[in-house]
Amino acid sequence: MHYYRAMATAKKRTFPLRCAGMDVGSNAFRIVIAEFRSPTRYRILERKRVPVRLGESVFRAGRIDPETMERALAAFREFRDFMEEYGVVLHRAVATSATREAKNRAAFLERVHEETGIDLELIPGTEEARLVALGVRAKVPLTRGTSLILDVGGGSSELALVQRGEILLVESHNLGAVRLMERVDGAPGRDLLRFLRETIRTSRFPMLDSLRGHSITHLVGTGGNIEALATIAHNGAGAKKPVALRIPRLKALLERMARLKPEERARTFDLKPDRADVIVPAGAVFEYVATRTRARELIVPFVGLVDGVLLDLARTAGRSGKKELETSQTINAAIAVLRKYEADTRHAKHVALLACSLFDQLESLHELGKRDRLLLEIAALLHEVGNFIAASGHHRHAYYIIATTPILGLSDEELEIVANVARYHRKAPPDPSHEAYAELPEKAQERVRALAAILRVADALDHDHRQRVTKVTAKRRGSDLKLKLRASGDVTLDEWSVSQKGDLLRDEFDVKAIEVTHG
Numbered sequence: 001m002h003y004y005r006a007m008a009t010a011k012k013r014t015f016p017l018r019c020a021g022m023d024v025g026s027n028a029f030r031i032v033i034a035e036f037r038s039p040t041r042y043r044i045l046e047r048k049r050v051p052v053r054l055g056e057s058v059f060r061a062g063r064i065d066p067e068t069m070e071r072a073l074a075a076f077r078e079f080r081d082f083m084e085e086y087g088v089v090l091h092r093a094v095a096t097s098a099t100r101e102a103k104n105r106a107a108f109l110e111r112v113h114e115e116t117g118i119d120l121e122l123i124p125g126t127e128e129a130r131l132v133a134l135g136v137r138a139k140v141p142l143t144r145g146t147s148l149i150l151d152v153g154g155g156s157s158e159l160a161l162v163q164r165g166e167i168l169l170v171e172s173h174n175l176g177a178v179r180l181m182e183r184v185d186g187a188p189g190r191d192l193l194r195f196l197r198e199t200i201r202t203s204r205f206p207m208l209d210s211l212r213g214h215s216i217t218h219l220v221g222t223g224g225n226i227e228a229l230a231t232i233a234h235n236g237a238g239a240k241k242p243v244a245l246r247i248p249r250l251k252a253l254l255e256r257m258a259r260l261k262p263e264e265r266a267r268t269f270d271l272k273p274d275r276a277d278v279i280v281p282a283g284a285v286f287e288y289v290a291t292r293t294r295a296r297e298l299i300v301p302f303v304g305l306v307d308g309v310l311l312d313l314a315r316t317a318g319r320s321g322k323k324e325l326e327t328s329q330t331i332n333a334a335i336a337v338l339r340k341y342e343a344d345t346r347h348a349k350h351v352a353l354l355a356c357s358l359f360d361q362l363e364s365l366h367e368l369g370k371r372d373r374l375l376l377e378i379a380a381l382l383h384e385v386g387n388f389i390a391a392s393g394h395h396r397h398a399y400y401i402i403a404t405t406p407i408l409g410l411s412d413e414e415l416e417i418v419a420n421v422a423r424y425h426r427k428a429p430p431d432p433s434h435e436a437y438a439e440l441p442e443k444a445q446e447r448v449r450a451l452a453a454i455l456r457v458a459d460a461l462d463h464d465h466r467q468r469v470t471k472v473t474a475k476r477r478g479s480d481l482k483l484k485l486r487a488s489g490d491v492t493l494d495e496w497s498v499s500q501k502g503d504l505l506r507d508e509f510d511v512k513a514i515e516v517t518h519g
Contacts, residue, residue: 017317018045020083021310022093024120026055026154026178027278028224029072030306031079033086039315040138045086049224050075051274054098055154055178064102072108076116084406092313094123094131094305097155097176114340117333117408125172129158131308133167136220138311139301140242141165145217148207150289151304152223152282154178159207159289171207175200177225180281193258196284208292219295221245222304224275225282229253230300232269242301247290250298254283327374330409334378337405341385347465352380354472355458361474365509366450375414376451378407379421380458386422399423399436417444417451424452425459429504453505457514460497461485469494469518481511485518 016035023030033046052072057065064072083091099105100122112120123131132151136142142162149160155176161169180196187195221230230245232253257265257280266276290298338348359366359373366372379402386397402419410418420437424430430437430449437445461469471486483498485491495516502514 017090017314018086018088019310019313019317020079020086020088020091021306021308021313022079022091022118023304023306023309024054024072024093024095024099025305026058026096026098026156026176027051027053027274028154029075029079030304031082032306032310033082033088034310034314036314036317039317040311042310042314046082048079048082050078051272053154053178053274054102055176056182058098058102059155059179059182062102063104064099064108069108069111073111073115076112076118080116080118080408083408089409090313090317091118092309093118093120094128094309095120096123096128096153096305097125097174098178100124101155110339113332114336117336119332125156125158126170128153128156128305129160129170129172130167131312132158132222132305133160133162133170133308134311135303135305135307135309136222136301137162137165138307139303140218140220140299142218142220146214147218147220148211148216148289148293149220149222150286152177152221152225152285153305154278157285159205161207161211169207171205173203173205175203175285177278177282177285180284181278184281190259192280193254193284196281197288200284200288205289205292208289211293216293216295219290219293219298221286221298221300223282224304225279226286226298226300227302228269228271228275228279229283229286230298230302236270242299245298245300247287247296247298250283250287250290254280254287257283327409330374330407331377331381333408334381337402337407338381338385341388341401343382343384343387344465346467347462348381348384350462350467351383351455351458352377354461354469355380355455357472358454358458358474362454362509365476366454368447368450371414372447372451375410375418375447376421376454378410379418379425379451380455382418383422383425383455383459395423395426398425403436413441413444416440417448420448421451421455424448424504425455426501429507449504449508453508456501456503457483457498457505460501461494463494463497476511479510479512481505481509481514483514483516485516487518491518 015037018035020031020033029050029052031048034042034044036042052075054064057068109120112118133149136149143165147162151158153176157173157175159171160167183199184195230243233245233249234243262277265271266273355376359376382402385401386394389397399419402422432438468489468491469485469487473484475482498516
Protein backbone atom coordinates (compact mmCIF):
# COMPACT_ATOMS: atom_id res chain seq x y z
CA MET A 1 0.00 0.00 0.00
CA HIS A 2 1.41 3.39 -0.94
CA TYR A 3 1.88 6.05 1.70
CA TYR A 4 -0.54 8.55 0.22
CA ARG A 5 -3.33 5.96 0.30
CA ALA A 6 -2.35 4.42 3.60
CA MET A 7 -4.35 6.60 5.98
CA ALA A 8 -8.11 6.69 5.66
CA THR A 9 -8.93 8.89 8.63
CA ALA A 10 -9.21 12.51 7.54
CA LYS A 11 -7.85 15.04 10.01
CA LYS A 12 -7.71 18.79 10.03
CA ARG A 13 -4.33 19.79 8.64
CA THR A 14 -2.23 22.94 8.44
CA PHE A 15 -0.44 24.50 5.49
CA PRO A 16 2.22 25.59 4.44
CA LEU A 17 3.46 22.21 3.29
CA ARG A 18 6.57 21.31 1.28
CA CYS A 19 6.00 18.51 -1.22
CA ALA A 20 7.99 16.82 -3.98
CA GLY A 21 6.68 15.15 -7.11
CA MET A 22 8.85 12.82 -9.18
CA ASP A 23 8.30 11.48 -12.70
CA VAL A 24 10.42 8.52 -13.78
CA GLY A 25 9.97 8.64 -17.53
CA SER A 26 11.41 6.67 -20.41
CA ASN A 27 13.71 9.50 -21.53
CA ALA A 28 14.43 11.40 -18.30
CA PHE A 29 13.67 11.69 -14.58
CA ARG A 30 12.13 14.86 -13.14
CA ILE A 31 11.58 16.26 -9.67
CA VAL A 32 9.63 19.37 -8.68
CA ILE A 33 9.67 20.67 -5.11
CA ALA A 34 7.06 23.22 -4.07
CA GLU A 35 5.72 24.91 -0.97
CA PHE A 36 1.94 24.78 -0.81
CA ARG A 37 -0.12 27.43 0.97
CA SER A 38 -3.28 25.48 0.13
CA PRO A 39 -3.98 22.43 -2.04
CA THR A 40 -3.97 24.72 -5.11
CA ARG A 41 -1.74 27.69 -4.16
CA TYR A 42 1.99 27.02 -4.30
CA ARG A 43 5.40 28.30 -5.38
CA ILE A 44 8.10 26.19 -7.03
CA LEU A 45 11.33 25.89 -5.02
CA GLU A 46 13.25 23.50 -7.26
CA ARG A 47 12.78 21.90 -10.67
CA LYS A 48 15.35 19.38 -11.91
CA ARG A 49 15.61 17.09 -14.93
CA VAL A 50 18.12 14.22 -15.07
CA PRO A 51 18.70 12.57 -18.49
CA VAL A 52 18.38 8.89 -17.59
CA ARG A 53 17.05 7.02 -20.61
CA LEU A 54 15.41 3.90 -19.17
CA GLY A 55 13.53 3.30 -22.40
CA GLU A 56 16.64 2.77 -24.52
CA SER A 57 17.50 -0.61 -23.00
CA VAL A 58 13.95 -1.62 -22.07
CA PHE A 59 12.43 -1.11 -25.51
CA ARG A 60 15.39 -2.86 -27.12
CA ALA A 61 16.08 -5.76 -24.73
CA GLY A 62 13.14 -5.76 -22.29
CA ARG A 63 15.32 -5.00 -19.25
CA ILE A 64 16.97 -2.06 -17.49
CA ASP A 65 20.65 -2.73 -18.11
CA PRO A 66 23.14 -2.50 -15.19
CA GLU A 67 24.71 0.78 -16.30
CA THR A 68 21.32 2.47 -16.69
CA MET A 69 20.22 1.04 -13.33
CA GLU A 70 23.18 2.69 -11.60
CA ARG A 71 22.50 6.04 -13.30
CA ALA A 72 18.89 5.80 -12.21
CA LEU A 73 19.84 5.10 -8.59
CA ALA A 74 22.28 8.01 -8.64
CA ALA A 75 19.41 10.25 -9.80
CA PHE A 76 17.21 9.07 -6.94
CA ARG A 77 19.98 9.73 -4.43
CA GLU A 78 20.25 13.26 -5.84
CA PHE A 79 16.47 13.66 -5.53
CA ARG A 80 16.60 12.54 -1.91
CA ASP A 81 19.34 15.08 -1.18
CA PHE A 82 17.15 17.80 -2.69
CA MET A 83 14.20 16.76 -0.51
CA GLU A 84 16.32 16.81 2.64
CA GLU A 85 17.81 20.20 1.70
CA TYR A 86 14.36 21.76 1.25
CA GLY A 87 12.71 20.04 4.21
CA VAL A 88 10.20 18.09 2.12
CA VAL A 89 7.71 16.17 4.28
CA LEU A 90 5.61 14.51 1.57
CA HIS A 91 6.62 13.04 -1.75
CA ARG A 92 5.21 10.88 -4.50
CA ALA A 93 7.25 9.24 -7.25
CA VAL A 94 5.61 7.64 -10.29
CA ALA A 95 7.08 5.53 -13.08
CA THR A 96 5.69 5.20 -16.58
CA SER A 97 5.96 2.89 -19.59
CA ALA A 98 9.66 1.94 -19.56
CA THR A 99 9.57 0.81 -15.93
CA ARG A 100 6.20 -0.88 -16.42
CA GLU A 101 7.60 -2.96 -19.28
CA ALA A 102 10.99 -3.83 -17.77
CA LYS A 103 11.26 -7.51 -16.85
CA ASN A 104 13.52 -6.58 -13.93
CA ARG A 105 11.22 -3.80 -12.67
CA ALA A 106 10.70 -5.52 -9.30
CA ALA A 107 14.44 -5.51 -8.61
CA PHE A 108 14.62 -1.87 -9.71
CA LEU A 109 11.78 -0.77 -7.43
CA GLU A 110 13.29 -2.69 -4.52
CA ARG A 111 16.72 -1.13 -4.96
CA VAL A 112 15.24 2.37 -5.17
CA HIS A 113 13.34 1.75 -1.93
CA GLU A 114 16.25 0.12 -0.09
CA GLU A 115 18.87 2.68 -1.08
CA THR A 116 16.85 5.90 -0.88
CA GLY A 117 13.63 5.21 1.06
CA ILE A 118 11.60 6.43 -1.93
CA ASP A 119 8.58 4.34 -2.91
CA LEU A 120 8.40 4.27 -6.70
CA GLU A 121 4.87 3.62 -7.93
CA LEU A 122 4.10 2.07 -11.30
CA ILE A 123 1.11 3.85 -12.81
CA PRO A 124 -0.92 2.82 -15.86
CA GLY A 125 -1.18 5.08 -18.89
CA THR A 126 -4.70 6.13 -17.93
CA GLU A 127 -3.49 7.40 -14.54
CA GLU A 128 -0.65 9.16 -16.33
CA ALA A 129 -3.19 10.95 -18.54
CA ARG A 130 -5.29 11.95 -15.51
CA LEU A 131 -2.30 13.44 -13.71
CA VAL A 132 -1.15 15.33 -16.81
CA ALA A 133 -4.65 16.78 -17.17
CA LEU A 134 -4.61 17.80 -13.50
CA GLY A 135 -1.37 19.72 -14.02
CA VAL A 136 -2.67 21.36 -17.20
CA ARG A 137 -5.93 22.51 -15.61
CA ALA A 138 -3.97 24.36 -12.93
CA LYS A 139 -2.35 26.45 -15.68
CA VAL A 140 -5.06 26.51 -18.37
CA PRO A 141 -8.68 26.62 -17.11
CA LEU A 142 -10.19 24.80 -20.14
CA THR A 143 -13.65 25.79 -18.91
CA ARG A 144 -15.09 26.42 -22.39
CA GLY A 145 -16.05 23.77 -24.91
CA THR A 146 -14.17 20.51 -25.49
CA SER A 147 -10.40 20.33 -25.12
CA LEU A 148 -7.91 17.59 -25.90
CA ILE A 149 -4.66 17.20 -23.97
CA LEU A 150 -1.83 15.26 -25.61
CA ASP A 151 1.25 14.27 -23.63
CA VAL A 152 4.09 12.61 -25.53
CA GLY A 153 6.72 10.94 -23.39
CA GLY A 154 9.60 8.67 -24.20
CA GLY A 155 7.64 5.44 -24.18
CA SER A 156 3.99 6.35 -24.56
CA SER A 157 1.51 9.05 -25.51
CA GLU A 158 -1.56 9.92 -23.46
CA LEU A 159 -4.75 11.66 -24.50
CA ALA A 160 -7.25 13.26 -22.14
CA LEU A 161 -10.61 14.64 -23.27
CA VAL A 162 -11.77 17.56 -21.14
CA GLN A 163 -15.20 19.16 -21.36
CA ARG A 164 -15.92 22.37 -19.48
CA GLY A 165 -13.01 21.69 -17.16
CA GLU A 166 -13.99 18.09 -16.34
CA ILE A 167 -11.97 15.08 -17.52
CA LEU A 168 -14.27 12.80 -19.49
CA LEU A 169 -11.99 10.19 -21.08
CA VAL A 170 -8.33 9.21 -20.99
CA GLU A 171 -6.44 7.01 -23.44
CA SER A 172 -2.86 5.70 -23.56
CA HIS A 173 -0.76 4.46 -26.51
CA ASN A 174 2.65 2.78 -26.74
CA LEU A 175 3.78 5.53 -29.06
CA GLY A 176 6.54 7.51 -27.39
CA ALA A 177 9.52 9.41 -28.73
CA VAL A 178 12.21 6.91 -27.68
CA ARG A 179 10.16 3.95 -28.89
CA LEU A 180 9.50 5.65 -32.25
CA MET A 181 13.17 6.52 -32.61
CA GLU A 182 14.05 2.83 -32.15
CA ARG A 183 11.50 1.83 -34.80
CA VAL A 184 12.81 4.19 -37.49
CA ASP A 185 16.48 3.82 -36.56
CA GLY A 186 18.63 4.07 -39.65
CA ALA A 187 16.13 6.01 -41.78
CA PRO A 188 17.98 8.64 -43.86
CA GLY A 189 17.31 12.26 -42.96
CA ARG A 190 15.32 13.03 -46.08
CA ASP A 191 12.99 10.09 -45.35
CA LEU A 192 12.88 10.27 -41.52
CA LEU A 193 9.74 12.36 -41.26
CA ARG A 194 7.96 10.29 -43.91
CA PHE A 195 8.80 7.05 -42.06
CA LEU A 196 7.59 8.56 -38.77
CA ARG A 197 4.33 9.80 -40.28
CA GLU A 198 3.59 6.42 -41.82
CA THR A 199 4.39 4.60 -38.57
CA ILE A 200 2.13 6.89 -36.53
CA ARG A 201 -0.65 6.72 -39.11
CA THR A 202 -0.88 2.92 -38.71
CA SER A 203 -1.62 3.29 -34.97
CA ARG A 204 -5.23 3.28 -33.81
CA PHE A 205 -6.54 6.24 -31.80
CA PRO A 206 -10.11 5.34 -30.76
CA MET A 207 -10.57 8.73 -29.08
CA LEU A 208 -9.67 10.56 -32.29
CA ASP A 209 -12.02 8.31 -34.23
CA SER A 210 -14.85 9.21 -31.87
CA LEU A 211 -14.13 12.92 -32.35
CA ARG A 212 -14.47 12.77 -36.13
CA GLY A 213 -16.85 15.51 -37.18
CA HIS A 214 -16.65 17.30 -33.81
CA SER A 215 -14.67 20.46 -33.22
CA ILE A 216 -12.03 20.85 -30.52
CA THR A 217 -11.90 24.17 -28.68
CA HIS A 218 -8.30 23.69 -27.49
CA LEU A 219 -5.53 21.24 -28.30
CA VAL A 220 -2.99 21.25 -25.46
CA GLY A 221 0.49 19.74 -25.79
CA THR A 222 2.69 18.67 -22.88
CA GLY A 223 6.10 17.06 -22.51
CA GLY A 224 9.68 18.24 -22.82
CA ASN A 225 9.81 17.91 -26.60
CA ILE A 226 6.81 20.10 -27.40
CA GLU A 227 8.08 22.62 -24.84
CA ALA A 228 11.42 22.71 -26.67
CA LEU A 229 9.66 23.15 -30.02
CA ALA A 230 7.49 25.96 -28.62
CA THR A 231 10.55 27.67 -27.14
CA ILE A 232 12.35 27.54 -30.51
CA ALA A 233 9.25 28.84 -32.30
CA HIS A 234 9.20 31.79 -29.88
CA ASN A 235 12.84 32.65 -30.61
CA GLY A 236 14.33 30.76 -27.67
CA ALA A 237 12.46 32.63 -24.95
CA GLY A 238 11.63 30.50 -21.91
CA ALA A 239 7.96 30.50 -21.01
CA LYS A 240 6.43 31.03 -17.58
CA LYS A 241 2.91 31.04 -18.97
CA PRO A 242 1.15 29.10 -21.75
CA VAL A 243 2.11 29.90 -25.33
CA ALA A 244 0.49 29.05 -28.66
CA LEU A 245 2.42 27.09 -31.27
CA ARG A 246 0.89 27.44 -34.74
CA ILE A 247 0.66 24.10 -36.58
CA PRO A 248 2.23 25.43 -39.83
CA ARG A 249 5.20 26.62 -37.76
CA LEU A 250 5.42 23.19 -36.08
CA LYS A 251 5.46 21.43 -39.46
CA ALA A 252 8.12 23.75 -40.80
CA LEU A 253 10.34 23.15 -37.76
CA LEU A 254 9.96 19.38 -38.08
CA GLU A 255 10.80 19.46 -41.78
CA ARG A 256 13.95 21.45 -41.08
CA MET A 257 15.03 19.33 -38.08
CA ALA A 258 14.42 16.03 -39.88
CA ARG A 259 17.04 16.93 -42.49
CA LEU A 260 19.71 17.29 -39.79
CA LYS A 261 21.57 14.66 -37.82
CA PRO A 262 20.92 14.72 -34.04
CA GLU A 263 24.27 16.36 -33.29
CA GLU A 264 23.53 19.01 -35.92
CA ARG A 265 20.10 19.65 -34.38
CA ALA A 266 21.74 20.04 -30.99
CA ARG A 267 24.14 22.71 -32.30
CA THR A 268 21.62 24.51 -34.53
CA PHE A 269 18.79 24.73 -32.00
CA ASP A 270 20.80 24.66 -28.75
CA LEU A 271 19.33 21.32 -27.65
CA LYS A 272 20.71 18.80 -25.19
CA PRO A 273 21.86 15.56 -26.89
CA ASP A 274 19.12 13.47 -25.24
CA ARG A 275 16.54 15.93 -26.58
CA ALA A 276 17.98 16.38 -30.06
CA ASP A 277 17.55 12.75 -31.12
CA VAL A 278 13.91 12.34 -30.00
CA ILE A 279 12.41 15.75 -30.72
CA VAL A 280 11.39 14.92 -34.29
CA PRO A 281 9.63 11.63 -33.41
CA ALA A 282 7.75 13.38 -30.60
CA GLY A 283 6.87 16.36 -32.78
CA ALA A 284 5.48 14.02 -35.45
CA VAL A 285 2.94 12.66 -32.94
CA PHE A 286 1.76 16.19 -32.12
CA GLU A 287 1.57 17.01 -35.83
CA TYR A 288 -0.55 13.90 -36.51
CA VAL A 289 -3.05 14.58 -33.70
CA ALA A 290 -3.30 18.25 -34.70
CA THR A 291 -4.05 17.20 -38.29
CA ARG A 292 -6.68 14.68 -37.18
CA THR A 293 -8.45 17.25 -34.99
CA ARG A 294 -8.02 20.07 -37.53
CA ALA A 295 -6.43 22.23 -34.84
CA ARG A 296 -4.76 25.43 -35.98
CA GLU A 297 -2.50 25.72 -32.96
CA LEU A 298 -1.21 23.90 -29.90
CA ILE A 299 -1.38 25.47 -26.47
CA VAL A 300 1.83 24.62 -24.60
CA PRO A 301 1.37 25.34 -20.86
CA PHE A 302 4.89 24.25 -19.75
CA VAL A 303 3.55 21.80 -17.20
CA GLY A 304 3.41 18.03 -17.32
CA LEU A 305 3.08 14.78 -15.45
CA VAL A 306 5.37 15.77 -12.59
CA ASP A 307 3.24 18.89 -11.93
CA GLY A 308 0.10 16.77 -11.81
CA VAL A 309 1.78 14.37 -9.38
CA LEU A 310 2.68 17.30 -7.13
CA LEU A 311 -0.83 18.77 -7.19
CA ASP A 312 -2.44 15.40 -6.58
CA LEU A 313 -0.19 14.83 -3.58
CA ALA A 314 -1.04 18.22 -2.04
CA ARG A 315 -4.75 17.61 -2.63
CA THR A 316 -4.48 14.20 -0.96
CA ALA A 317 -2.67 15.78 1.98
CA GLY A 318 -5.54 18.23 2.33
CA ARG A 319 -7.96 15.32 2.62
CA SER A 320 -5.95 12.89 4.70
CA GLY A 321 -3.73 15.04 6.87
CA LYS A 322 -0.05 15.85 6.83
CA LYS A 323 0.92 13.96 9.97
CA GLU A 324 -0.57 10.63 8.95
CA LEU A 325 1.11 10.76 5.53
CA GLU A 326 4.41 11.92 6.98
CA THR A 327 4.43 9.10 9.54
CA SER A 328 3.82 6.42 6.94
CA GLN A 329 6.51 7.86 4.68
CA THR A 330 9.09 8.01 7.49
CA ILE A 331 8.42 4.37 8.38
CA ASN A 332 8.95 3.45 4.72
CA ALA A 333 12.34 5.19 4.84
CA ALA A 334 13.27 3.27 8.02
CA ILE A 335 12.31 -0.04 6.41
CA ALA A 336 14.63 0.82 3.52
CA VAL A 337 17.49 1.13 6.04
CA LEU A 338 16.44 -2.14 7.69
CA ARG A 339 16.66 -4.00 4.38
CA LYS A 340 19.88 -2.30 3.34
CA TYR A 341 21.66 -3.69 6.41
CA GLU A 342 20.14 -7.16 5.97
CA ALA A 343 18.58 -7.40 9.44
CA ASP A 344 15.96 -10.04 10.32
CA THR A 345 12.95 -8.24 8.85
CA ARG A 346 10.29 -10.52 10.37
CA HIS A 347 11.78 -10.14 13.86
CA ALA A 348 12.18 -6.38 13.49
CA LYS A 349 8.60 -5.82 12.34
CA HIS A 350 7.22 -8.13 15.06
CA VAL A 351 9.16 -6.34 17.80
CA ALA A 352 7.92 -3.02 16.42
CA LEU A 353 4.33 -4.30 16.58
CA LEU A 354 4.73 -5.47 20.19
CA ALA A 355 6.53 -2.27 21.20
CA CYS A 356 3.77 -0.05 19.80
CA SER A 357 1.13 -2.18 21.52
CA LEU A 358 2.93 -1.80 24.86
CA PHE A 359 3.37 1.93 24.25
CA ASP A 360 -0.38 2.34 23.73
CA GLN A 361 -1.31 0.29 26.79
CA LEU A 362 1.22 1.98 29.09
CA GLU A 363 0.28 5.53 28.14
CA SER A 364 -0.71 6.42 31.71
CA LEU A 365 2.80 5.46 32.87
CA HIS A 366 5.00 7.12 30.26
CA GLU A 367 2.76 10.11 29.28
CA LEU A 368 4.49 10.41 25.89
CA GLY A 369 2.96 11.55 22.60
CA LYS A 370 2.37 10.25 19.09
CA ARG A 371 5.74 11.46 17.86
CA ASP A 372 7.46 9.39 20.55
CA ARG A 373 5.47 6.36 19.40
CA LEU A 374 6.87 6.87 15.90
CA LEU A 375 10.44 7.11 17.23
CA LEU A 376 9.90 3.89 19.21
CA GLU A 377 8.57 2.10 16.13
CA ILE A 378 11.58 3.15 14.05
CA ALA A 379 14.03 2.19 16.80
CA ALA A 380 12.33 -1.21 17.06
CA LEU A 381 12.59 -1.72 13.31
CA LEU A 382 16.30 -0.87 13.32
CA HIS A 383 17.48 -2.23 16.67
CA GLU A 384 19.45 -5.11 15.12
CA VAL A 385 20.99 -3.43 12.05
CA GLY A 386 24.32 -3.49 13.93
CA ASN A 387 24.60 -7.21 13.16
CA PHE A 388 25.67 -6.10 9.69
CA ILE A 389 29.00 -5.06 11.24
CA ALA A 390 29.29 -7.79 13.91
CA ALA A 391 27.04 -9.78 16.24
CA SER A 392 29.27 -8.94 19.18
CA GLY A 393 28.34 -5.47 20.41
CA HIS A 394 25.68 -5.13 17.73
CA HIS A 395 23.69 -2.71 19.90
CA ARG A 396 26.59 -0.22 19.77
CA HIS A 397 27.02 -0.80 16.04
CA ALA A 398 23.30 -0.13 15.60
CA TYR A 399 23.75 3.27 17.25
CA TYR A 400 26.53 4.19 14.81
CA ILE A 401 24.62 3.07 11.71
CA ILE A 402 21.39 4.85 12.67
CA ALA A 403 23.06 8.06 13.84
CA THR A 404 24.91 8.40 10.53
CA THR A 405 22.02 7.43 8.24
CA PRO A 406 19.52 10.25 7.59
CA ILE A 407 15.90 9.07 7.69
CA LEU A 408 13.48 11.23 5.72
CA GLY A 409 11.11 13.02 8.11
CA LEU A 410 13.27 12.90 11.26
CA SER A 411 15.13 15.87 12.69
CA ASP A 412 18.76 15.50 13.80
CA GLU A 413 17.72 15.26 17.45
CA GLU A 414 15.03 12.69 16.68
CA LEU A 415 17.56 10.60 14.77
CA GLU A 416 19.86 10.70 17.81
CA ILE A 417 16.98 9.61 20.05
CA VAL A 418 16.18 6.68 17.75
CA ALA A 419 19.86 5.67 17.62
CA ASN A 420 20.14 5.75 21.42
CA VAL A 421 16.91 3.82 21.95
CA ALA A 422 18.17 1.11 19.59
CA ARG A 423 21.56 1.12 21.33
CA TYR A 424 19.88 0.38 24.69
CA HIS A 425 17.69 -2.49 23.54
CA ARG A 426 20.12 -4.83 25.33
CA LYS A 427 22.99 -4.90 27.82
CA ALA A 428 23.58 -1.82 29.98
CA PRO A 429 20.80 0.78 30.37
CA PRO A 430 21.35 4.49 29.56
CA ASP A 431 24.17 5.98 31.61
CA PRO A 432 25.56 9.54 31.82
CA SER A 433 29.03 8.11 31.24
CA HIS A 434 27.98 7.13 27.70
CA GLU A 435 29.02 10.07 25.51
CA ALA A 436 26.23 9.95 22.89
CA TYR A 437 23.56 9.73 25.57
CA ALA A 438 25.15 12.42 27.74
CA GLU A 439 25.20 14.90 24.84
CA LEU A 440 21.41 14.78 24.49
CA PRO A 441 19.26 17.48 26.14
CA GLU A 442 17.68 16.39 29.43
CA LYS A 443 14.20 16.06 27.90
CA ALA A 444 15.58 13.87 25.09
CA GLN A 445 17.36 11.68 27.66
CA GLU A 446 14.04 11.13 29.43
CA ARG A 447 12.45 10.07 26.14
CA VAL A 448 15.31 7.67 25.43
CA ARG A 449 14.96 5.98 28.84
CA ALA A 450 11.19 5.54 28.54
CA LEU A 451 11.27 4.29 24.96
CA ALA A 452 14.24 1.99 25.53
CA ALA A 453 12.44 0.50 28.55
CA ILE A 454 9.51 -0.50 26.33
CA LEU A 455 11.75 -1.72 23.49
CA ARG A 456 13.74 -4.01 25.80
CA VAL A 457 10.56 -5.80 26.89
CA ALA A 458 9.17 -6.01 23.35
CA ASP A 459 12.47 -7.48 22.13
CA ALA A 460 12.45 -9.99 24.99
CA LEU A 461 9.00 -11.18 23.89
CA ASP A 462 10.59 -12.39 20.63
CA HIS A 463 13.82 -13.61 22.16
CA ASP A 464 14.21 -16.57 19.77
CA HIS A 465 13.08 -14.64 16.64
CA ARG A 466 10.25 -17.11 16.03
CA GLN A 467 7.28 -14.78 16.66
CA ARG A 468 5.64 -17.17 19.14
CA VAL A 469 4.08 -14.31 21.15
CA THR A 470 1.29 -13.01 18.94
CA LYS A 471 -0.28 -10.53 21.38
CA VAL A 472 0.50 -8.94 24.73
CA THR A 473 -1.96 -7.36 27.18
CA ALA A 474 -0.43 -5.06 29.81
CA LYS A 475 -2.19 -3.97 33.02
CA ARG A 476 -0.96 -2.20 36.13
CA ARG A 477 -1.99 -3.93 39.35
CA GLY A 478 -0.89 -1.87 42.33
CA SER A 479 2.89 -1.63 42.12
CA ASP A 480 3.18 -4.58 39.71
CA LEU A 481 2.79 -4.84 35.94
CA LYS A 482 1.01 -7.89 34.60
CA LEU A 483 1.73 -9.04 31.04
CA LYS A 484 -0.65 -11.63 29.62
CA LEU A 485 0.64 -13.28 26.45
CA ARG A 486 -1.25 -14.90 23.62
CA ALA A 487 1.22 -17.38 22.20
CA SER A 488 1.68 -20.36 19.93
CA GLY A 489 4.18 -22.89 21.23
CA ASP A 490 6.57 -22.79 24.16
CA VAL A 491 7.41 -19.26 25.30
CA THR A 492 9.41 -20.15 28.41
CA LEU A 493 12.52 -18.55 26.94
CA ASP A 494 10.63 -15.34 26.16
CA GLU A 495 9.23 -15.17 29.70
CA TRP A 496 12.73 -15.62 31.14
CA SER A 497 14.05 -12.92 28.81
CA VAL A 498 11.42 -10.44 30.06
CA SER A 499 12.59 -11.03 33.61
CA GLN A 500 16.16 -10.24 32.52
CA LYS A 501 15.45 -7.23 30.29
CA GLY A 502 12.60 -5.65 32.28
CA ASP A 503 15.01 -3.85 34.61
CA LEU A 504 14.82 -0.47 32.90
CA LEU A 505 11.03 -0.58 32.66
CA ARG A 506 10.76 -1.37 36.39
CA ASP A 507 13.08 1.52 37.28
CA GLU A 508 11.68 4.04 34.81
CA PHE A 509 7.98 3.45 35.52
CA ASP A 510 8.30 2.66 39.25
CA VAL A 511 7.17 -0.95 38.84
CA LYS A 512 8.08 -3.39 41.58
CA ALA A 513 7.68 -6.59 39.57
CA ILE A 514 6.68 -7.74 36.08
CA GLU A 515 4.46 -10.82 36.15
CA VAL A 516 4.15 -12.77 32.88
CA THR A 517 1.38 -15.26 32.16
CA HIS A 518 0.08 -16.83 28.99
CA GLY A 519 -2.94 -18.68 27.84
